[in-house]
Amino acid sequence: MDIFRINDLRKLFPDEANLKVAVKRMIDTGIIIPVARGIYTLKEESLDIENIATRLYYPSYISFESALSKYGIINQGLYGLTLATTRHSKKMILAGVDCEYCQIKGSLYTGYTLTNGTYLASPEKALLDLLYLHALGKRTINPTEWITDALNPKEIRGYLTKYPPAVENMVKELGLWK
Template sequence: MNFVYFKNSLRDFPVFSITDIRAAYGGFDRRRLSEWQKKGYIKKIIKGHYLFSDVDIDESTLSAIANKIYKPSYISFETAMSHYRLIPESTYMITSASTRRTSLFETPMARFSYRTIKPALFFGYSLLPGGIKMAFMEKAILDYFYINPAVRTADDFASLRINREEMLSRVNKERLTDYVQRFNHKRLSKKMKHFLGWLEYA
């Protein structure tokens, strides 16, 4: 198969999988992928997932990769908080929530971490351009505290280096209250009250 034709047919897929290829070309010869890797046309992310070599590895691309290689998942925790400028930017690892088991993928682009949440808690994300699933700011914070029960004191909160002014000016308290109720977790609810008090008065 001609690579130019192949690339044009998948131009809407910044990240593509064997499944995507087979949906478009039922009889695709997988040996072409090895050939195109050797020629530097495409890059392998993990088994069965690739991207074109000329794609810029920016936040959008890393987010698309995170959503694609482990489903169902959405970006949350530290990466989402960084996206909303609540904590300093960190590019060494992309953190996501998933209903599947906790996993970590080491790739040439970045490390991709997935933490398990209950199916009932798989909510609270929006779709960014390109269909990227990103937790709302309020959900990212709740997810983080939920999987990090040891983070509960004022010193713990301070260690996160939260941008207080940014959060207080942007937090949707109605959404946050709704999400806390949906978690139905007394300790988490108590922790969030403590955290919000720390934000406002510390």
């Protein structure tokens, strides 16, 4: 999916007044749709918010509740998208979807793959990322509702060496250290 910024359109319409009129007309006629302030995509393309979110605030990957929900580890309904980044934490709305970027240490920025243009944490990494935010006091968790049977304890132990001891203690308390 291609996204473009207002500066890209400015090359076609160098006069600021013409630019504003052209953008409004393209939106009104459905040629383009606004994704965020000054960011657009073509109407005929399907809107892949996850792909856009990982490209707009780079580096970032889908993690925390969003990834855990995708993998079926948590069943709570999600209304937004949660992403890990090494940049400052930030919230933005993309095409009506709340996107929350949560800062993690650079040493923790690992454990994700690129699938269909979207960066996504492994289930084990997403869980550890969420426990990390909880240890920092930035998230509340309800592990009694988690379905963790399919998690790979060996992969969890491999990532744990990068996390603070508080995360390792939570992993042991939750019985994920087998």
